[in-house]
Amino acid sequence: MAARRDFSSPDCYRPMSNECEYRGSPAIQPGLVGRIVGNANDTHGTKQEILMTGTAALLVMDMINDVIHPAGQYAHHGYAAQVEQRGVLDRTVEAIERSRAAELPVIYVVVGFSADYSEWPERSPVFAEARPAEKLRLGTWATEIHDRLPRAAGEPVIVKHRISPFYGTELALRLRTWGVDKLMLSGVSTDLVVLSTAREAHDRDFDVEVLADATASLSQELHEAALALIARTATVTTVDQAFAGQPGPAPRSLRSRTGSSAPPPTP
Numbered sequence: 001m002a003a004r005r006d007f008s009s010p011d012c013y014r015p016m017s018n019e020c021e022y023r024g025s026p027a028i029q030p031g032l033v034g035r036i037v038g039n040a041n042d043t044h045g046t047k048q049e050i051l052m053t054g055t056a057a058l059l060v061m062d063m064i065n066d067v068i069h070p071a072g073q074y075a076h077h078g079y080a081a082q083v084e085q086r087g088v089l090d091r092t093v094e095a096i097e098r099s100r101a102a103e104l105p106v107i108y109v110v111v112g113f114s115a116d117y118s119e120w121p122e123r124s125p126v127f128a129e130a131r132p133a134e135k136l137r138l139g140t141w142a143t144e145i146h147d148r149l150p151r152a153a154g155e156p157v158i159v160k161h162r163i164s165p166f167y168g169t170e171l172a173l174r175l176r177t178w179g180v181d182k183l184m185l186s187g188v189s190t191d192l193v194v195l196s197t198a199r200e201a202h203d204r205d206f207d208v209e210v211l212a213d214a215t216a217s218l219s220q221e222l223h224e225a226a227l228a229l230i231a232r233t234a235t236v237t238t239v240d241q242a243f244a245g246q247p248g249p250a251p252r253s254l255r256s257r258t259g260s261s262a263p264p265p266t267p
Helices: 079-085 088-101 171-177 190-203 220-230 252-258
Strands: 056-061 106-111 157-160 182-188 207-216 235-237
Touching: 056 088, 056 190, 079 088, 079 207, 088 106, 088 182, 088 207, 182 190, 190 207, 190 220, 207 220
Parallel strands: 056 106, 056 182, 106 157, 182 207, 207 235
Antiparallel strands: none
């Protein structure tokens, strides 16, 4: 029988306090950098567990409203259009469902800044617009995970303030504690968080697979260029290929042909 690893945490955190910052809110709150956020809907104080049957984990990175929702403040850059055109949300949902069916952990990564933007890197061209335009503010709709990607009980969130989810967080320590040595990457954008994570995970001796159809960039050209670079340090694959032979629902493409499943909800 597979061993269970408990990686639950309190519903919420307030720095230097045991009191709750929030209860039941879907928004990611400030003050959580490097911490694992537990299930906000667990109001009974019970611990959440994930059955670890393998050494792989799925990272769903920066799939937040400000980045991929049409009403997000970065939508005009092209992320939302690429996500829609390439069916990235459908493929990410597929990866999440297959991971859960295989009893592999699903870890969400969220980028954002506190209300005072004290963590904001003013010299960064990537985050230059964040503070002046009040983008990527933690605790608001902007940094909530897209509602097409609902978290299950116990699925953790890593909050970061830079491109890489390893920088300034406990991600690497947590992965090693849970016995994870292989990462499957999904997220936006391919040329930033996905590329950065793939390279750093490689240097930390993780096996890395990038789910190309569950990632997107500003344009198809930039997406493909990033994948070409990623292929030097990681395996570039698809959701169906990555989960071939794993237990779980049939690929969404097959279900759409056979009519055995209702259409996915619209964003």
